[in-house]
Amino acid sequence: MTKLMMLLNASLGGVPLPHHRNPLLRFSNKFSLLSSSKLLHRRFCTKMTTPTTTSLTQTIHLNDKERTPVEIIAAPGLSNHDFRMAIESSLFIKWLENMQCETGILTYGDMSLKRVLVQGVDMFGKRIGFIKFKADVIHDETGNQVPGIVFARGPAVAVLILLESGNETYVVLTEQVRVPVGRLILELPAGMLDDDNGDVIGTAVREVEEETGIKLKMSDMVNLTAFLEPATGGKVFPSPGGCDEELSLFMYKGEVDKEVIAALQGKETGLRDRGELIKVRVVPYDKLWRVAADMKVLLAVALYEMAKRDGLLPLK
Template identity: 65%
Template sequence: MTHLLQPSRTLISFARRITVPSSPRWRRSPCCRMFSDSSSPSSSLSHTLTLPIQAGEPVHIVAAPGVSDSQFRSAIDSSLFKQWLKNLQSETGILSTGAGTLKRVLIQGVDMFGSRIGFLKFQADIFDKETGKKVPGIVFARGPAVAVLILLDSDGVTYAVLTEQARVPVGRFVLELPAGMLDDDKGDFVGTAVREVEEETGIQLNLEDMVDLTAFLDPSTGCRVIPSPGGCDEEIGIFLFRGNVDSEIIKQLQGKETGLQEHGELIKVRVVPYEKLWRATGDAKVLMAIGLYEMAKREGLLPLKSQPASSARR
């Protein structure tokens, strides 16, 4: 039987989960320093750096009004910004062919989660050398995340375990996969996935029972799904757990309240028959997970059987 953890006061907010697996390979030129730029009417904070991939063409970074000195420094030094620079210079990066040039970055917004950056918003001026036109470049950086498709077989029916929570940006309660942002610099997608399941549903799973559905993607994709590349850097690893439970577990899960109310979390567990899942929500994570799961199953890439009851523990 899949075990449920008792309601815990140690459930934590998703908003603290931010990281990137590694830092970009770039260095500041010896002359790079923070200084006042009296020629800029909009900001007194600016910085210059040189990317190895476009040596001789320095990148000017400036702060928009309202961004403090400490926020500006934190933004430039953050793993979010460094990972973005690394992506630009990667094998499939925008700057990799030499056809484009990054000239300027305007730091517009910095949201701190404690002592570190949570969300970062900036505008990047990248120009196509052939046409001289600027490539659209408004960026909301939040880093990598994970989501888990939990399928439980009970009395001949397969159920999906979702969370229902308040999502202020869309102004509604939304049915979603258990999900969250990475909270360390190790890029531990599977470990984060297991923790998210525990914190959002009360179910604790073994690491070895998780199947990385995004690992089946072509390596050129980075083996992550990208929900909104036109405006956000977020890359999501989607995992699968499938297990067998009795009907009592399904009843206990339905409507279970989780989350820290004192932190503004309003979360309930919802259980939906899998055959109805694709129509039950517009959550992109759910729909992407269904597509990956069904295609991987069709190609024979998944384990043949559901995990035994012992795969879940208290």
């Protein structure tokens, strides 16, 4: 993805960076400070933390020159560094591009983006992991505001691994601790794409090896989401009402001995130094849809079965 850089005001303590021309948007080269009274006067429809004396704001210009410039504002308590990292990140820039793409909600001219409140940032080392923000999007005809709370985490990939042994087909799953739902979840091997790395299939192969110990070749992978209509972008969206995540689903099918199935069952894997406490679970394919409540599993099964029905899978 093209990286968009902005000119940073000296008030941020940063050295000005070269401006990258993005056809979809333009960032102004000024960061300004708003007093808390002015922020309150704007009457955002969101709950904020205790106000601070100042807050950062940035103005952007979208592709449509007739549109009013959009204000990007840091919520009180968000540091200068985190605010700058958020609005320069590929996560945020990709979201703006999606808003203005061929099927974007700003493309048809009946919706307007007025402002964005950046509420929080989670860092993965030195790079952005997640961004939480609220976008004020207005339906122009009625003046009504549409829901715009966004948890941005970006693209991800998952792999359906089918292993044939004897007369049985098995699926390789991972059992992982998932704190948000408070449960151990059986799911497909999966992972997020690096912030600046669009190598989807390479990420799929790497995640499979890290989470299961199985080494796959890129040439053996079948992209199930590529069978979708082009208008979908060849991706699926697990929770579009609140999250920007777009998911690519792959499939691998191979033959193994029973000893391989036994060796995989219960194997402990994952990057333990990063808190990945993973166990491999192998289940019969015909029972998969009943034992795994992971959305990625059920989506992959549906795409695989439909592609098989329509004769779209490669013959091997």
